[in-house]
Amino acid sequence: MEDPISVRRRPDALVAVFLVEAVVAWVLAAPWSETIARTFGAHPDGDRPLFWQPGGLLLLDLEHRLRGVLSALVAATSIGLAVFALGSVVVLGGWLAALDSRALPLRDALARGVSTFFRLLGVGVITWFAIGVLGALLGLIPSWGLAAKLGHWDPRRALLVSSLPLLFALVIIVVLLAVADLARAHIVRHDASLLDGLTEALRDRGRLLAFIAVAAPRTLASIGLIGWGAAISTKSDSILLIFLAHQAIAFARVALRGSVLARALRLTAPREAPEGA
Amino acid sequence: MLTSIGVLGIVFGARSFTPAPVVPAAPPSISPPPGGWPAIPAHAEGVVQYTLSAKLDPVTHEIDGHGKVTLKNTASIVLNDLRLHLYLNAFKNDRSIFRRARVGGFRGDRSRGAGFIDISKLVVDGEDLWPKREWVDHRQQTPQDPNTIATPSVVEGAPDDQTDLRIPLSKPVPAGGSITLEVDFHDKLPEVSERTGYEGSFHFAGQWFPKLARLEKDGTWASFPFHHLAEFYADYGSYDVTLDVPSSFTIGASGPLVESKIEGSRRIERHVIDDVHDFAWTAWDGFVARDVKLEGVDVRFLAPRGYDAAVDREVLSLQHAMRDKNARFGAYPYPVLTVVHPPDGADEAGGMEYPTLITTGGPWWPNHGSHEIEGVTVHEFGHQWFYGLVGTHEVEWPAGDEGFNSFADELTLTSLFGAGSGLSLGPLQISTEVFSRRGIDATFDEPIFQPAHRFATGRSYGGRVYGATAMVLHTLRRIYGPARFDTAMGVWTRRYRFQHPRPEDFFAVLREHVGPDCELAARIMTTTAFSYDVYVESLTSERDKGPIGYFDGTGGRVKKEAEDTGKWVSSVWLGRRGILDLPIDVELRFADGTRTRRSIRFSAPTTAVSAAPAPQPGADVTAIALGMPVEAEPPHGPIATSSNGTWFRIDADGPSQLVAVVVDPDFKLLVDRSRMDNFASLPAGRGGAPITRERSLSWLELLLRGVGP
Numbered sequence: 001m002e003d004p005i006s007v008r009r010r011p012d013a014l015v016a017v018f019l020v021e022a023v024v025a026w027v028l029a030a031p032w033s034e035t036i037a038r039t040f041g042a043h044p045d046g047d048r049p050l051f052w053q054p055g056g057l058l059l060l061d062l063e064h065r066l067r068g069v070l071s072a073l074v075a076a077t078s079i080g081l082a083v084f085a086l087g088s089v090v091v092l093g094g095w096l097a098a099l100d101s102r103a104l105p106l107r108d109a110l111a112r113g114v115s116t117f118f119r120l121l122g123v124g125v126i127t128w129f130a131i132g133v134l135g136a137l138l139g140l141i142p143s144w145g146l147a148a149k150l151g152h153w154d155p156r157r158a159l160l161v162s163s164l165p166l167l168f169a170l171v172i173i174v175v176l177l178a179v180a181d182l183a184r185a186h187i188v189r190h191d192a193s194l195l196d197g198l199t200e201a202l203r204d205r206g207r208l209l210a211f212i213a214v215a216a217p218r219t220l221a222s223i224g225l226i227g228w229g230a231a232i233s234t235k236s237d238s239i240l241l242i243f244l245a246h247q248a249i250a251f252a253r254v255a256l257r258g259s260v261l262a263r264a265l266r267l268t269a270p271r272e273a274p275e276g277a
Numbered sequence: 278m279l280t281s282i283g284v285l286g287i288v289f290g291a292r293s294f295t296p297a298p299v300v301p302a303a304p305p306s307i308s309p310p311p312g313g314w315p316a317i318p319a320h321a322e323g324v325v326q327y328t329l330s331a332k333l334d335p336v337t338h339e340i341d342g343h344g345k346v347t348l349k350n351t352a353s354i355v356l357n358d359l360r361l362h363l364y365l366n367a368f369k370n371d372r373s374i375f376r377r378a379r380v381g382g383f384r385g386d387r388s389r390g391a392g393f394i395d396i397s398k399l400v401v402d403g404e405d406l407w408p409k410r411e412w413v414d415h416r417q418q419t420p421q422d423p424n425t426i427a428t429p430s431v432v433e434g435a436p437d438d439q440t441d442l443r444i445p446l447s448k449p450v451p452a453g454g455s456i457t458l459e460v461d462f463h464d465k466l467p468e469v470s471e472r473t474g475y476e477g478s479f480h481f482a483g484q485w486f487p488k489l490a491r492l493e494k495d496g497t498w499a500s501f502p503f504h505h506l507a508e509f510y511a512d513y514g515s516y517d518v519t520l521d522v523p524s525s526f527t528i529g530a531s532g533p534l535v536e537s538k539i540e541g542s543r544r545i546e547r548h549v550i551d552d553v554h555d556f557a558w559t560a561w562d563g564f565v566a567r568d569v570k571l572e573g574v575d576v577r578f579l580a581p582r583g584y585d586a587a588v589d590r591e592v593l594s595l596q597h598a599m600r601d602k603n604a605r606f607g608a609y610p611y612p613v614l615t616v617v618h619p620p621d622g623a624d625e626a627g628g629m630e631y632p633t634l635i636t637t638g639g640p641w642w643p644n645h646g647s648h649e650i651e652g653v654t655v656h657e658f659g660h661q662w663f664y665g666l667v668g669t670h671e672v673e674w675p676a677g678d679e680g681f682n683s684f685a686d687e688l689t690l691t692s693l694f695g696a697g698s699g700l701s702l703g704p705l706q707i708s709t710e711v712f713s714r715r716g717i718d719a720t721f722d723e724p725i726f727q728p729a730h731r732f733a734t735g736r737s738y739g740g741r742v743y744g745a746t747a748m749v750l751h752t753l754r755r756i757y758g759p760a761r762f763d764t765a766m767g768v769w770t771r772r773y774r775f776q777h778p779r780p781e782d783f784f785a786v787l788r789e790h791v792g793p794d795c796e797l798a799a800r801i802m803t804t805t806a807f808s809y810d811v812y813v814e815s816l817t818s819e820r821d822k823g824p825i826g827y828f829d830g831t832g833g834r835v836k837k838e839a840e841d842t843g844k845w846v847s848s849v850w851l852g853r854r855g856i857l858d859l860p861i862d863v864e865l866r867f868a869d870g871t872r873t874r875r876s877i878r879f880s881a882p883t884t885a886v887s888a889a890p891a892p893q894p895g896a897d898v899t900a901i902a903l904g905m906p907v908e909a910e911p912p913h914g915p916i917a918t919s920s921n922g923t924w925f926r927i928d929a930d931g932p933s934q935l936v937a938v939v940v941d942p943d944f945k946l947l948v949d950r951s952r953m954d955n956f957a958s959l960p961a962g963r964g965g966a967p968i969t970r971e972r973s974l975s976w977l978e979l980l981l982r983g984v985g986p
Contacts, residue, residue: 032969033973061711061953227287227291230293235293
C-alpha cells in the first residue's frame with residue numbers, strides 16, 4: 001500500500017518544478033540584468049547606486065534613458081511568460097501524475113502531462129473565462145455602479161459599501177479555482193475527459209469545501225511569503241543574503257502549491273484497481 | 278501556523294514599505310549677510326483699491342458684481358488711458374488666445390464649457406466710459422498663436438480674444454493723482470477649468486472681476502492677453518470684498534473675515550485685506566472646515582467630507598513649510614490663510630495660488646508613500662513668497678515664481694521627508710529633484726528666463742520653467758555652498774518684498790552674496806539655450822615598464838629593456854559639452870582601495886591648484902614642463918592635470934593602479950544632462966549588475982509562480 005499522497009512523497013518532482021521555474025526565470029531575467037550591466041556596469045559600484053542611492057536620481061535617469069529599451073524588454077518578457085504559462089500546463093499534469101504515484105518515473109509523469117495537456121488547458125481556459133465573466137458581472141460592474149451612485153457619500157463609507165461586490169466576487173473566484181484544481185486532479189488520476197473532470201469536481205459540495213479549507217491557508221501562506229521576501233529585501237544590504245532568502249521563499253511557495261495539488265488528489269476518488277489485481 | 282505565516286508576512290511586507298511617520302522639523306538656520314538682513318517693509322505701496330460685491334447664483338453659476346476701483350498714478354507721467362484685464366473672457370469661445378494657442382497639454386483641460394465676463398457700466402466722474410472701450414488685439418504675438426494679423430475675427434468689429442482692454446480717459450490723471458471707476462459686471466463661470474469655474478454646486482472664482490493692468494513706474498501698462506501658459510501680474514493694493522451666497526454654502530476667500538451674517542436664505546461675508554495683488558474665493562455646500570493655528574497664523578482648511586486623512590497631511594506639511602519658509606524667506610505677514618481641497622471632479626481648481634488662499638488636491642486616502650498632497654500644498658503655499666510677496670512678472674518671467682518656488686519646495690520637502698521627498702516606498706526613495714531633472718531634458722533647450730508665451734509648447738514650458746530652473750538653482754547652491762546661496766535667496770525675498778523685481782535684480786543679488794562666478798553661471802544657464810554634459814571619455818592604467826629602446830648620451834648609446842618598475846601609468850580624459858564652466862569634483866579610485874578627489878575646471882586647469890607642491894619622484898615631467906598643476910598625493914604619487922577647455926586630462930601615475938573614476942560623486946551638477954557617462958572603471962564593466970540580476974530573478978519567479986503549475 002502506498003503512503004498517503006503528499007508533496008513530501010515526491011521530493012524529486014518538487015525540486016524539478018522549482019528548477020524549471022528558476023531556470024526559466026533566470027533566462028527571462030537575463031536581458032534585464034544584461035541591459036543594466038551594459039548601461040551602468042562601468043560604475044565601480046555596479047548597479048548599487050541605482051537602487052541604494054537615496055533620492056533615486058540615477059535610477060530615474062536610467063529609466064528615462066532606457067525607456068524604449070525597457071518597453072521592448074517588457075514586451076519580450078510578457079511573451080516569455082505567456083509561453084511559459086502554456087508549457088506549465090504540461091508541468092502541472094506531470095506533477096499531478098508524479099504525486100499520484102510514488103513509483104512513476106518523472107519522465108513518465110511528464111508524458112502523462114503531455115497526454116493530458118489539452119484537457120488541462122481546457123480547464124484553465126474555462127476557469128479563467130468564468131473568473132473574468134463572473135468577476136466582471138458580480139464584482140467590478142456592481143462595484144463601479146455603487147461607487148458612481150455613492151459619489152455624494154463620505155468616500156470612506158462609499159468605498160466600504162462599493163467593495164462588497166468585489167468581496168463577493170473574490171469568494172466566487174476562490175471557489176472556481178478550487179473547482180479547477182479538483183477537476184485537474186480527476187483528469188490526471190483517471191485519465192478522464194474535460195467534462196468528466198469538471199462534473200466530478202462540482203459533484204460533491206462537501207468535498208469542495210473541504211478542499212478550500214485546506215488550500216486557503218496554504219495559499220495565504222504563499223502570499224504571505226511574498227511579504228516576507230519584501231521585508232527581507234528592505235532590511236538587508238547583502239545581495240547574497242537576499243538572493244538566498246528569495247530562493248528559499250520561491251522553493252517554499254512551490255512546495256505549498258504542491259501540497260495543495262496533493263490534497264486535491266487525495267480528495268479525488270481513488271483509481272479502480274486493475275481487474276484481477 | 279500557515280495562516281499565521283501568511284498574515285504576518287503580509288503585515289511585515291506592507292510595513293517594510295510604509296515610511297516612518299514624520300513630524301514638522303525645526304526651522305533651518307540661515308545666516309544673514311554681513312550687516313544683517315535687509316529691512317522688510319511692513320506694507321506695500323498701495324497702488325490700487327478694490328471695493329467689490331459679488332452675488333452668486335449657484336444654479337446658473339453666475340455672479341453679479343459691482344464695485345469701485347481706485348488707482349493711484351504712481352508713474353512719472355500723466356495717464357491718458359487705463360488698461361483692464363477681463364481674464365474670464367479667456368473661456369468665452371474657442372478662438373480666445375487662451376484656447377487657440379497650440380501649446381499642447383499643460384495645466385488642464387481648456388475645452389470645458391464656456392464662461393465670460395460682461396461689463397454693463399464703467400463710470401468715471403459720472404461719465405460711462407464703457408462705450409469708448411478699445412479691445413486690444415494680440416494676434417500672432419506668441420509663437421503658438423495660429424491666428425495671423427490677416428485672420429479675420431469670427432464676428433466683425435471685435436477681436437475673438439477679449440481679455441485685454443483699453444479705456445481712453447476723458448480727463449487725464451496727473452502723476453500722483455488718483456482715479457476711481459465704478460463698475461457693474463456679470464460673470465458666467467465656465468465648468469471648472471484652469472482653476473476657475475464650477476462643478477455641481479462647488480464654485481471657485483478666480484480671475485472673476487475686471488482687473489487693472491499693472492502700471493509700471495515709467496507709465497507703461499504691463500498688459501497682455503490671458504495665455505494658457507502664463508499667469509498674472511498686478512499692482513499691490515487693498516481688497517474689500519462682500520460675498521453673497523446661499524446660506525447653506527461655506528465660503529473661503531482671500532483675507533480675513535471681518536463681517537458675517539445670514540439674511541434670509543443668503544450668507545453674506547465681507548473679507549478685507551491689504552498688501553496683496555489679487556483676490557479669489559470659493560463657495561460650496563459640501564465643505565467641511567477645520568481651523569488650525571499654525572505658527573501664529575489662523576489657517577482654515579476646507580475639504581470635502583471624508584478627507585480627514587488628506588487634511589491631516591496638509592496640516593502637517595503646512596506647519597513644516599511655514600517654519601521652513603519663514604526662516605528662509607522672511608515671515609509670512611498675513612494673519613490668515615485658507616487651504617481649499619476641491620472635491621472629486623473639480624480637480625482643475627486644485628493646485629493654484631492666490632494671496633492668502635491656496636488650492637491643493639489629491640486623494641482622500643492616507644497614502645503615505647506618495648507625497649502628492651504634501652507636495653502640492655507646500656508648492657502653493659510657497660507661492661505666497663514667489664509671486665505673492667515678491668511680485669515678479671509671471672507672464673514675462675514665469676521662472677521667477679514657478680521655478681524659484683519649485684526650488685524652494687524641494688528644500689522644504691527634503692527637510693521633512695529626507696531622500697524620499699517625492700516618493701517613499703521602503704528602499705525606494707525618490708526625491709522631488711528627480712522629477713525636476715526631467716526639465717533638463719525638456720523637448721527644447723529654450724532659455725529658462727523668457728516670457729511664458731514664448732515657449733514652444735506646454736511641455737517645454739513646464740520642463741524648463743519648473744524643472745530646469747529648480748535644477749539650476751540647486752546646482753548653484755551645491756556648487757557654491759548652501760550657506761552663501763541660502764543667504765542670497767533670503768536677501769532676494771526680503772529686499773524685494775512687495776516689489777516687482779526683474780531677472781537683473783536677481784543676478785545682482787547673486788553677484789553680491791555668492792560671487793561673480795556664480796552670477797555668470799546663472800546667466801548662462803538661464804538666459805541662453807544652454808545644454809551641459811560632462812563625461813568620462815576614457816580611462817587607462819597600465820604597468821610602467823620604464824624606458825624602453827635606445828638612448829644616446831655622453832657615454833654612448835644605451836639600450837633599455839622593459840622592466841617592472843612597480844608603478845602604474847594612469848590617465849583619465851574628461852569631456853565637456855556646452856560653454857558652462859563649473860567647478861567639478863572628480864573621484865579617483867585605486868586598486869589598493871584608496872580614493873582621492875579633485876575639484877577641476879575645464880577652462881582653468883592652472884587655477885585648480887594655486888600653489889603646486891614640489892614634484893615628487895616619478896612625477897609627470899611633461900605636465901610640469903607645460904606649467905600644469907601637479908600635486909603630491911601619497912600614496913598614489915602625483916596627480917597632474919591639463920586641459921584645453923574642451924577636454925580635461927588627469928594623470929595619476931603611481932604605485933597603485935587607477936581602477937575607476939567617478940565625476941561629480943556628490944550629485945552637485947544637477948544640470949548635467951546625462952549622468953550615465955560620468956564614470957568608468959577597469960576592467961570595463963567590472964561593476965556589473967548584481968542587484969538587477971537578483972531583483973529581476975526574484976520578480977520573475979514571482980510572476981512565473983502566478984502563471985505556472
